[in-house]
Amino acid sequence: MNTMYFTEEHELFRKSFQDFLKKEVVPHIDKWEETGTIERFIWKKFGEMGYFGINQPEEYGGMGLDIFYTVIFLEELQKINSGGFAAAMWAHAYLAMTHVSKEGDDAIKKKYLTPSIDGEKIGCLCITEPFGGSDVAGMRSTAVKNGDKYILNGSKTFITNGVYSDYLVVAAKTDQEKGNKGMSIFIVDRDTPGISASKLDKLGWRASDTAELAFDDVEIPDENLMGEEGKGFSYIMQHFALERLIMGINSHARAEYALDYAMGYMAEREAFGSTIDKFQALRHSVADMASEIEINKEFNYSVAKRLDQGEYVVKEASMSKLVSTKMADRVIYDCLQLLGGYGYMEDYPLARMFRDSRLGPIGGGTSEILREIIAKMVIDKKEYKPAAR
Known part of the structure; x- marks a missing residue:
């Protein structure tokens, strides 16, 4: 146990969550990977x-626990070998619910946050648009004020939980003349007329429902505006730090899982009269991978600690995602190689892990975009500041 970050209570939570996943989730994973549909009962469980309320305020049914309970939640989800299932859970709990918790008023929190914590309602966050990708400021979706309503038109894509969620947290331009200062955030019920969703067929993350969404004259009551009109872009940017750190933590966890599996295989696989974990070339490869994982993990824990203390860690979180996702891809590639032909077989976990991991450098801001953000901060001395409260 890393006592710098984790207490005995943390580790008891880890063990409890591991047992829960083994009993309630793992037996269904292959089915969900095949069907692309996660059954509703697991959300309720x-x-x-209390797993959806780890970091949420107690007055709405949460537990208000420190960030290292979230770290454990993320790490253990990566070790059941379904990036899609993990994404569905954390996209609900840490993307959609974060906006509801931080920008929603009391009425919105009672209507959406409490049932989200209870697993009764599933949320999704709708920011990315077709052909827009990481260019959030170039968003084309609009929400035009009309009396006591906003009329939403536009489209979103690559939305995790976009098909089966009960509500959508949607970003749209409320004033097209003001650029990113004219963007706002809304919460919209799934059954609102004018919303349609198409499931996307993906390389990996097969268990999660990822959608392209269309909005055709969708009427949103003005009380469903979250936070202040025109501050949507700054809200999104503020929460991106958490999303990027989440993806960094996911990366070191899945790399660690892949290496543990590969080492177990090596300890049993015999060639030339010896188990292959005795071969120097392979041992040194493992040493390199273990070192990279540990370095990334320690950095991610440090950034998590600073985020928990209220620091605005946009630079460090961007670095976490950039470096950790690349590291995980490399480690999983090399672990697959250690299994030889079996690594290429679907009966072994590395094939799925290899596909799932590839989204890391793409989702939540591509590596190319992150490099430019980091370069602006390091070279141009640009300062990103949290949204004013």
Whole structure:
């Protein structure tokens, strides 16, 4: 146990969550990977156990725990070998619910946050648009004020939980003349007329429902505006730090899982009269991978600690995602190689892990975009500041 970051209570939570996943989730993973549909009962079980309320305020049913409970939640989800299932859970709990918790008023929190914590409602966050990708400021979706309503038109894509969620947290331009200062955030019920969703067929993350969404004259009551009109872009940027750190933590966790599996295989696989974990070339490869994982993990823990203390860690979180996702891809590639032909077989976990991991350098801001953000901060001395409260 790393006592610098984790207490005995943290480790008891880890063990409890591991047991829960083994009993309630793992037996269904292959089915969900095949069908692309995560059955609703598991959301309710997560809610009953309090897993969606780890970081949420107690007055709405959460537990208000420190960030290292979230770290454990993320790490253990990566070790059941379904990036899609993990994404569905954390996209609900840390993307959609973060906006509801931080920008929603009391009425919105009672209507959406509490049932989200309970696992009764599933949320999705709708920011990325077709052909827009990481260019959030170039968003084309509009929400035009009309009396006591906003009329939403536009489209979103690559939305995790975009098909089966009960509500959508949607970003749209409320004033097209003001650029990113004219963007706002809304919460929209799934059954609102004018919303349509198409499931996307993906290389990996097969268990999660990822959608392209269209909005055709969708009427949103003005009380469903979250936070202040025109501050949507700054809200999104503020929460991107958490999303990027989440993806960094996911990366070191899945790399660690891949290496542990490969070492177990090496300890049993015999060639030339010896188990292959005795071969120097392979041992040194493992040493390199273990070192990279540990370095990334320690950095991610440090950034998590600073985020928990209220620091605005946009630069460090961007670095976490940039470096950790690249590291995980490399480690999983090399671990697959250690299994030889078996690594290429679907009966072994590395094939799925290899596909799932590839999204890391793409989703939540591509590596190319992150490099430019980091370069602006390091070279141009640009300062990103949190949204004014």
